Amino acid sequence: MSPPEAGAAPPALEARGLVKTFDVRRGLLRRRVGAVQAVADVSFSVGAGETLALVGESGCGKSTLGRAALRLIEPTAGEVLLDGRSLTALPPGALRAARRDMQIIFQDPFGALNPRMTVAETLAEPMLLHGLADAGDVGDRVRALLAACGMQPFHAGRYPHEFSGGQRQRIGVARALATRPRLVVCDEPVSALDVSVQAQIVNLLQDLQAEIGAAYLFISHDLAVVRHIAARVAVMYLGRIVETAPTAEIFARPRHPYTRLLLEAAPRLRPGARSRTVVEGDPPSAMAPPPGCAFHPRCPMAEARCRIERPQLGRVGGADVACHFAEAAPTPQDEAPQAEEGMLARRIAALQAARAAVGQDRRPAAAPPPA
């Protein structure tokens, strides 16, 4: 699998040196006492139609990065390019027009829909706003969109509170894809859903991606889902990307010690089957990140150099890794077949089975989304 930069066309999304800091203010006068660096100098790209998964523990800056990439949060520094066009300097009006090509799916299907708007209003809004439909044909387009997302036409007149979590997430997906965007940031789109519904939503996302050709920035901490949907994976730790590699590569040969521990932490069916290395301690405060490599206080391989010098992302085999010992570290190649066993493998198998079942019965019935 080749990295997307190799293609002639510009990537759907390219971030260069993205930084987002939040001021911390305390006291009566709201004086600035420090800053949290949620995203620290992050560069990455997502090719057209590609799915890049962004994984990492809670608070590592995944969601902030996703929102900064869309300028929903104003980045402190750095540049974002959508299809080769810079978003950073766009004035408000042009940015709103550009939102046609970049959408977001939220984690919480209960909070992301306006409770006072019917499904039809919610779905018609982006199409009318960006001139993809007019008052005459918007009803047909909403129904086609609902059908493409596995909903019924009469659902259009209902309010969000009348739906289950999975149905609401379908509506959220439909809204994000109503404008046939080039890029969709999926901010943990399935982590609030139960497992059987997760598989449906993941499949829906994949089907629609095949239809529309949108690129996904898939933020998640669920490795089974990531493995199923993503072509490449970027691992984040404390605001920085520490490893990027094609999905198969990163699951077979995790090179950064944090990636390795993250994969180790995935739940297993037989707890006693293998000795587990646990990531010890809490992530350090983002207000006062440790000098050198941010991971060194918890890293089993840390040496003196790690406390002083911060490693840069560098090419090692098929991956980009930010670790001084990435090449020296033993790659657990012999363990690769075993990585497939356990809960992770079961859930991946379940996802694939659900996908196969959908391919057989549901696919022909679903109408394509509006052109």
Added chain:
Amino acid sequence: MSLAEPAAGALAEDAAPPARRRLWLRLLTDPGAALALLILLVVVLGAVFAPLLAPHDPYAASRAVMQPPVWADRGDWTHILGADGQGRDILSRALYGARLTLLIGVVSVALGGVVGSAIGLLSAFYSRIDPYIMRVVDMLLSFPAILLGLALVAALGPGATPVIIALAIATVPDCARIARSIGVGVMAQEFMEAGRAVGLSDWALFRRYLLRNCISSIMIFMSLRFGQVILLGSALSFLGLGARPPAAELGMMAAQGRDFLLFAPHIAVIPSAMIFVIVLAANVAGDALRDALDPRLRA
């Protein structure tokens, strides 16, 4: 439905969307709310059609000075609710008085409510200007409505207009505070970000996302505030700041009856009871409105 065919049953249930009950139907199923709305309706109709309904000229004095109402010992049917200290018919005066009382309540709540909620919601929407706006609102809030009324009457002379202005101004900070706290809660919801992500302008976001989600709560506050304002307006009239005699206003009627409280209590009690009933009905109706508008109770 038998257990053998749950899928078909579930499908049938899903295929037939239940009809939504209309807001007023939901309101009327609550007996307390229905009664409160009925009372308000009667008062409003009585005020609107006062010239047709009033049995006497509300300003004409007669010899029936301090005549008690019909159910008392010396009462008769010429003056159903009795007559006041100058022999004026209390029923007629109450009908005309309710006009002014309701006018003061509606106009000042509408004016103050619209301005106040606009300030509050803007403050919630643009968090950058929030602290500055809210400090000004706090200053207004600490200024008593009665004092404001006194000052305005001193400047403009007595009458209904300064009372309405004073009450509208007094409603602004209360309503701004409430609207802001409702708005801040709505702003924190993810759908606001979703609206921005879709590409909506600030104005569309404000109107379709923020305002639509706040308006019912604000309306409820205003319906409750209506009762308070009528009470305040009556208090100002009672103090002699509101309507000028001989105009009829419920609060002023109560004030005039005060002199005869011991030997003709009905002169003060009847308008006071009317104020009490109107305020109570407005509060009950506001409460019921909140229940009826709550989306979680919608079926």
